[in-house]
Amino acid sequence: MSGFIPVRLNQFVEQYLRKNKDADGDTVRAAVEDALAAWRHGVRCACGNPLWVAGSAVAGYGCFTCITGSAEPDGDPEIDAACDGFFFEANDTEDRFAQVSEIMKNHPRDYRERLEEAGFAWQDDEYDPLYEEEIKEEHVAVPETENQQRLVHFLNTGGPVIRQVLDAYLEERYSETSNLPLIRKYFKQANPNLKAILLNGLAANPTNLELLDDLSYFSEFDSMLGELIHFYTDAGI
Numbered sequence: 001m002s003g004f005i006p007v008r009l010n011q012f013v014e015q016y017l018r019k020n021k022d023a024d025g026d027t028v029r030a031a032v033e034d035a036l037a038a039w040r041h042g043v044r045c046a047c048g049n050p051l052w053v054a055g056s057a058v059a060g061y062g063c064f065t066c067i068t069g070s071a072e073p074d075g076d077p078e079i080d081a082a083c084d085g086f087f088f089e090a091n092d093t094e095d096r097f098a099q100v101s102e103i104m105k106n107h108p109r110d111y112r113e114r115l116e117e118a119g120f121a122w123q124d125d126e127y128d129p130l131y132e133e134e135i136k137e138e139h140v141a142v143p144e145t146e147n148q149q150r151l152v153h154f155l156n157t158g159g160p161v162i163r164q165v166l167d168a169y170l171e172e173r174y175s176e177t178s179n180l181p182l183i184r185k186y187f188k189q190a191n192p193n194l195k196a197i198l199l200n201g202l203a204a205n206p207t208n209l210e211l212l213d214d215l216s217y218f219s220e221f222d223s224m225l226g227e228l229i230h231f232y233t234d235a236g237i
């Protein structure tokens with residue numbers, strides 16, 4: 001079978017815990033909910049593809065291809081709510097999907113109402129105007145100074161975090177005229193090169209509160225809580 005197998009969030013967490021005995025159920029559930037919220041908000045993989053929610057929950061935000069290295073899913077799990085625009089509680093997922101495609105085929109104009117009649121509930125879009133505004137700002141943000149160009153070049157291409165890179169970041173991040181949407185975009189993508197800057201910066205300055213704050217913000221988009229706690233412990237906070 002090719003494509004994703006839709007699974008309910010509970011199912012996914014249970015399956016994951018069965019295979020990863022050391023994992024904590026609440027943490028896994030929170031990570032899935034977080035990835036799902038990001039997906040609903042239109043956060044995408046660094047490559048531009050939509051997020052693979054199930055994979056993003058355990059591997060950090062990314063699309064299926066970037067996370068697994070495979071071109072296409074082949075029976076891999078995906079959270080059902082991310083497979084379509086609606087959410088349902090049914091035991092027999094395949095039957096429900098067959099029912100949905102039937103309704104959509106036969107009632108292309110009013111499938112929404114028909115689906116509701118059939119017992120499907122549309123999930124409330126958690127519309128967050130501030131978040132939407134941020135996304136718009138980030139979309140149009142481009143490097144405006146040489147320093148921003150240097151920084152964005154590193155964030156896009158990576159490489160060793162040399163002193164100049166760290167300085168470019170610190171200068172940009174804490175300047176009065178900081179191009180915040182430009183940098184925020186990389187936080188939301190859980191950009192690995194940005195993570196490298198933060199971790200290197202903290203390795204050199206374990207008590208730098210601003211870098212700790214940044215790492216904390218970054219961790220909202222990446223499953224790296226362990227590393228975060230490690231740094232907070234080192235800093236004695």
Ligand SMILES: [Zn+2]
Pocket residue numbers: 045046047048049062063064065066067
């Ligand atoms: Zn990708």
